[in-house]
Amino acid sequence: MSFLARCLGSLFVVLLSAGAQAEIVDIAWSGDGRFERRLAVAPGKFAEVCGKLAKAQSVAWRFDASGPLNFNIHYHEGKDVRYPERRDALASANGQLRVALDQDYCWMWTNKSTLPVDLQLLLTR
Template sequence: MDVFKRYAISFSLAGIILYFFTIWVEEKNDGMMPHNLSNKTEEKLAVTIPSKKYYEKCLDISGNQQLFFKFYSQFPISFNLHYHEEGEVFYEIKEESVAEYNYTFKPENRAYYCLMWGNPGKEKVEIKYELNIQSRYFN
């Protein structure tokens, strides 16, 4: 029984230390990496966005890459391309009412860039989007 108590105390202390360490790491890195970060470099998808909701896709894009994207929706929606830095949001593109968009974004610096579509309407809306991360320097 003595061995059991020692192991129980050791595991309890390790669990408590790990718990507080995890909280500390999350606070130090808050806003550094989006929760919905995708590792895909190419994607074609149709998404249904309920009324008054949004859909977000975040990507890690470096300064020597470019992001080609386009989308279409049957009703006008809000759209933006943004990134987070030290708790603030910076918008590269911000559209309040757009039904289609076709663009090649060339970032100056590496960041986690997020494409966000919002449905301000009373009905659900389907968007079809395509994205592709490419190198800016072709051989």
Template structure:
């Protein structure tokens, strides 16, 4: 049986400090996952808000964007293998949306994430 563990999220802005620019709502985050572990960033969004994001990883990871409605999980961006991505997503409903990465490599995957919500 596979066990998935949520990785530690390390916040990063500039070189190594946590930050979110309150005027522009920019976020800079480093997510580290190990093989078969997951890391998530789950912002709450109102209907019509846009999540713009990009990330780069030192290894391929399985990425998706999803949200939960009770027991049902919906995937506006289906899981797929990727090491870099730049994309935008407009929330159709008020909801918590999760950007999720699953480590695929035996060595840790370090994912540098930038995102804004407008």
């Protein structure tokens, strides 16, 4: 079983026991190297988009949301979580992830508000 599958399996158990609903999406690159997705992030919940990336790859990312979200890009090294990008209370942002290690990377948004937030994401490699 892959590292991502184990992490997602553990996360699923935690979410079920907490009664939370979150959206977790695997990155499926198009033929031209793009991944686009619209997500709804429920109040107090999160959405996460994850995929395996190879060292030396570069991914341009951009998102626009209908309200503020806490945002990060992360990966796991053993029990440690590493954050190449981490920002709070953003309705939009863009950047470039330069992949330093072969890893499963995740773009994650958390909605700390009491209203649902719609999110539009574009990744390009």
